[in-house]
Amino acid sequence: MSVIGLDLGTSGVRAVAFASDGDVRGAASAELALLRDGTGRVELEAAEIITAAEDVVRRAAQQAAAAGDPVQGIGFSVLGEAVVPIDETGAPVARVAVSMDTRGTEVAAAVGEILGEGRFTAITGQPLHGMFSLFKIMAGDAAWAGAAGYRCVGDLLAERWSGVAAIDLGQAARTGMLDVDSGEWSAEILRAAAVSAPWVRAERLPVPVASGSVIGVVREEAAGALGIAPGTPLVAGTHDQAAAFLGAGGEPGVRSVIALGSSDCLTVGSRVRPEGLGGTGFASYRVDDELWVTLAGTAAGGWALEWLAGLLNRDVADVFGTLSDVPPALLVLPYLAGSGTLDNDPAARGTIHGVTLDTTVAELARAVVEAAGFEFHKIIAALRAHDVEVSALHVTGAGAENADALAARAAAAGASLTPVGRDASARGAAMLALRGIGGDPTPLRLEPSGPTPAGAGADDAFAGWYAGQRAAYTALYEAMRALNPHLNSRPQPHDPSHIRRRT
16 A cells, blocks of 8 residues: 655645555655745745645656555645635635744734743743744734634645544644643633734634544545545644654654755654753644654755855755865854744844855855754754753755765764655655554655765864854854844835745
């Protein structure tokens, strides 16, 4: 039997059909157009997501059927925080507001005034930040206030295909409304939200369920669009970072996972909820009864690479395929969409420091990828300081396939990074689907794809330099913080019709 892992991302959607032994039986992808208007709104068209998702599932399913292994279940890997209002029929009534959309910043602060940041984190396991779905709903216009309900992307599709409104615990946590200990919507959070947004109510939300549980089955009217048999189970997946953790072989106390994508994220697993993380910026949530994950990362990982390549009017692979052989005397703060963990500062700005008339593209490209390594060094140190074990690091995503760039990240982080290939999120979603229908998901896990981890046995010639760069990186951020309010007081003059396609 085969199962489909449907990876729903910010840049695109991808469906991969896996046999129970882990072999790929079919795969299809489609890009999505990210919409920016220069005011902080960053959105996707809901109709485009639906069409793309049904198209890639149908194509992957057709390939699996042609290989004699028809699809027996579908699981989801879902982009975090993205949310859309719906009407009584389940149809979207506005665009999908994605993670980096900043409309919720002010209302997040207002909820913080009512609850206190510490209380918000104690309930939700997440830092108080405007990126979460709750705050986008609160800040919405009349279409949001008058909506019959609110859905994240995975549960939007699951309800469309099965008629059942259910959301996995991981994605529910990323809404900022879930009590992660009980696994239910928090009445305390919803009361605080209702002070200024009375339309935020539990009955307008899907039902939280554990990852790997069957949500429902594909209805007759959806089966044709998906190219699979009516009655095929739809299985609750999880937030994309947790899915990547599973697919890349993550295991509490054994392996942690770095996913290099639009944003770069380190995910650490544990059997119970970590304690004492309030005020750190870390986010923790329960996937199921056996697994909790703790996340930390950057707001713009791959996006920073794409930004530089776009300015140079070159492909990402071209710009970052040739890096400086030695670490450059440059520092880059990669905060093109605010900072990530540990600060979670939406006002942070990107910075390139040390540029001279002699600076080359290869040096600048290396400095950009080194920035991710400096971020991971800070994050790993902070996790260990709070008694969260960071195990051997597996790395997945497109960035894991560039050996030189991965080595530069590893040197900057002072850590060994073992590449394990792409499609970890789709594999993790498929693992949950297979588990949901009674199969063994273990054979689907990715194994290391390189003989030697990046950074292992590396030349120590630059060890002293990198130690100094890490300290300088932190000092540069502290120095720039005082300038950010001034820079943010003047909106950037972007063209409202600007659309960037991301790959």
